[in-house]
Amino acid sequence: MSTSVDQSVNQILIELGVEEFEFIPLQKPLSAQHFQSWIEKGFAADMSFLRQSQAVRSDPRSEFQSMHSMIVFRHPYFPHPQSEGFPFRELKIAHYARGKDYHFWFREKLQKIIQSLKAYFPDEQFLAFTDAVPLMERDHAYQAGLGWVGKNTCLIHPKKGSLFFIGEILTSLHSKNNPQTLPDFCGKCTACIDACPTSALKDDKVLDSNLCIAFWNIESKDVPPSKLRQPMGDWFFGCDLCQTVCPWNLKLFKDHSNFAQETSANLPALEEELRQILTLSNKQLLKLLHDTPLSRAGGRGLKRNAILVAVHHALAGLIPHIEPLRDDPRLGSFATWAIQELKDL
Ligand code: B12
Known part of the structure; x- marks a missing residue:
């Protein structure tokens, strides 16, 4: 059931030309337990920031007490929207990183949206985030109906694939929207699990960061263990393998012939x-x-x-x-x- 607040927010965003979003009540994530057990099994490797702020992660309302809703956004990063001036052409770099840092430009976009919302709702509060906040962003985006959680653990949309960022605006506004979540369309496909050269993906939507190429070449301060060095191949920064083999991204790549850059x-x-x-x-x-x-x-x-x-x-x-x-x-x-x-x- 949507209210006039829901309708106004939707209308403001549509007038701004924003398409890929959903306004929903701020709720607990569905997978807090899953996250906890993932941490306990050591799958976070040494990303200690993931062990902190458990309370916020399992219920964002505990930290953001005056916030009642969130607008969750998908922003495509293929082809990269801000790739001008990027200094490297040959190094194998994950698509999300082949341009300006989304922590700046995506968040700025969200801040601009906040300005328009503020003009309409001057007494309400708004906070914009992407990535740099202890929220389970994939889970909230799933609840917003923006995609399903694939076997590669990424949020996937049947038309948009998975090459998109997730960002959100938390707000004191009240949404009554209750969008349909998307069914899991992975089916029997195991392309991502089979393609991962370091076997980081388990068959139950679980990624072991200790084996993930992106962990070793982005997050780790250490050097990769000997047994991973050869299978890591020539990825210089990040890794897209579990996404490039995903059938739901194929159309995206076909539409943009400059894609491959596998080697x-x-x-x-x-x-x-x-x-x-x-x-x-x-x-x-x-x-x-x-x-x-x-x-x-x-x-x-x-x-x-x-x-x-x-x-x-x-x-x-x-x-x-x-x-x-x-x-x-x-x-x-x-x-x-x-x-x-x-x-x-
Ligand atoms: C830590 C981190 C990493 C780590 C660990 C990744 C991982 N899979 O856990 C490393 C460094 C390896 C990494 C890599 C990448 N990351 Co990263 N990462 C994060 C971060 C900061 C936290 C993720 C986290 O909490 N992991 C713990 C696990 C348990 O949680 P999760 O990955 O969110 O997975 C959820 C689902 O699997 C879910 N789940 C499982 N079964 C089910 C069933 C249901 C019904 C539901 C609802 C949920 C669910 O439980 C988890 C919690 O919700 C988020 C930002 C954020 N605040 O969320 C970005 C984020 C997940 N990363 C992102 C990206 C783009 C990447 C890379 C593609 C970058 C690259 N090309 O190198 C890769 C993808 C690798 C992969 N297959 O995940 C995007 C993903 C967008 C999307 N479409 O899914 C995010 C959301 C950042 C953003 N704001 O856009 N990342």
Whole structure:
């Protein structure tokens, strides 16, 4: 049952040209228990931020007491909406990261929407988030009817696929909307589970971060364990494999022929990009990439990733640029391992 508040919010957003959203009451996530057991099994690896704020995660109303509803948004990131000026062409980088950082531009978009809502509802409160908040965003988006949780754990929509961000505006407004959730259309398909080279996906919508390529090359401050180095392939930042094989994304890719980039076709150009990363100081690297998601890995993390890609492509010409990293307190033994591998090839 929708009310005049629901109708007004919908109308304001539609007039702004926003299409992919749903206004719903702020509710508990359905999968708080699932999240808890995921943490207890150690599947969060060392992402300690996920262990904090359990109370907010399991009931956002405990933290945001004056908020009664949320507007949940999907924002497509393929093709990337802000890719201009992105410095790399050859490195294999997850689609979401091939441009400006969504934590800034998506949130800014949500802030602009808030301005319009504020003009109509001056006494109400609004807060915009994407990713940087302890909310179970996939769960809330599922409850909003924006997709189902796939076997790859991503939220998938039958027409939009899964290459989209989730963001939300929490508000003191009251929604009475009760949208239909989408059925699970994964069926018997196990393409994502089968495609994951590090077997990070379990067959019950559970991802073990300890085995996930994206965890190792984005979030971890450590170097990947020996057994994962070869299966991680040449992903420099993030990984899209469990999404690129998903039948629900195929149409998206067909519509945009520039998609694939599974492996760099131009090795000299790839080597040059790796050389740039290995030779810039950590500070210079962060300056170059500060407004992209790549900055999340930090200068040292990006060098770690560059070393692994160099080994994957047997780029022995990069040995002189890896050599100085032997003295790095965190990368030292990894650099030594890589140089040995490159010499042996
Ligand atoms: C930590 C984190 C990661 C970790 C762990 C990922 C994971 N699957 O747990 C790592 C670094 C590996 C990662 C990788 C990626 N991430 Co990430 N990540 C997050 C973050 C910050 C928290 C996720 C979390 O709580 N994980 C714990 C698990 C248990 O929760 P979950 O992943 O949300 O999964 C839910 C469902 O599986 C659900 N579930 C299982 N069965 C069922 C059944 C039902 C009915 C319901 C409702 C729920 C449900 O339970 C979980 C909790 O709701 C969120 C932002 C946020 N605040 O939510 C982004 C987020 C999930 N990531 C996102 C993206 C884009 C990615 C990557 C695609 C980036 C890349 N290309 O490299 C990959 C995808 C890898 C993958 N298959 O998940 C998007 C996902 C958008 C989408 N369409 O789903 C989010 C929502 C960020 C955003 N605001 O857009 N990520």
